[in-house]
Amino acid sequence: MHFNFNSTEPIYLQVASQIEEAIFTRNYAEEEQIPSTTEISRDFHINPATVLKGINLLVSDGLVEKKRGIGMFVAQGAYEKLVKKRRELFYQDKVVQVVAEAKRLQISEEELLDLIKRGF
Template sequence: MQFNFDSTEPLYLQVADQLEDAIFVATFVEGEQVPSTTEISKQFHINPATVLKGMNILVENGLIEKRRGLGMFVTHGAREKIQEKRRQEFYEQYVVNLVLEAQKLAINESTILEMVKRGFKIT
């Protein structure tokens, strides 16, 4: 994990985002314990309350769960929840804007689809 202390994004959101990303890329798998608030706060010199605030976002979203006396663990289905959330964000941030811009340029649906197909051939 790397934190940008100069960013306008609050540290607790950076904690939540980075833990979520670690779950998504399977650094932490379902059922596995994530580092404790104390471990993260000591390693990165962040206030434990800040770390806990970020972790609580993941608890609220059902991605990690508190096990009394044991710590925080990745919930079953967490990766799929993240994937669905990110797909929805992708749609809202990219697809909707793509369609709106295409309409301004008088580009029809079939032309957009051809352009997307051409884009996939690049990679």
């Protein structure tokens, strides 16, 4: 993990997104323990409350679960949830824009599909 303290993105969101990315890339497997709030705050000189705020976002999204007295673990099904979430974001952020631009350029659906196949 590394954090950009000069970024406009809050540190707690950076914590959440980096752990989420590690789950998505399977650096943290389902049911595997993730670094503790204390470890992250100590290693990266971040306030523990800030780290906890980021991790709590993942808990509320169902990606991480707290096991009292043991630690934080990647939740069962977390990878699938992230794939579903990212596919929807891909659709919203990329596909919708590509289709809109294709319409402005008067590219037919068939032509667009041909272009996508060529790019694939």
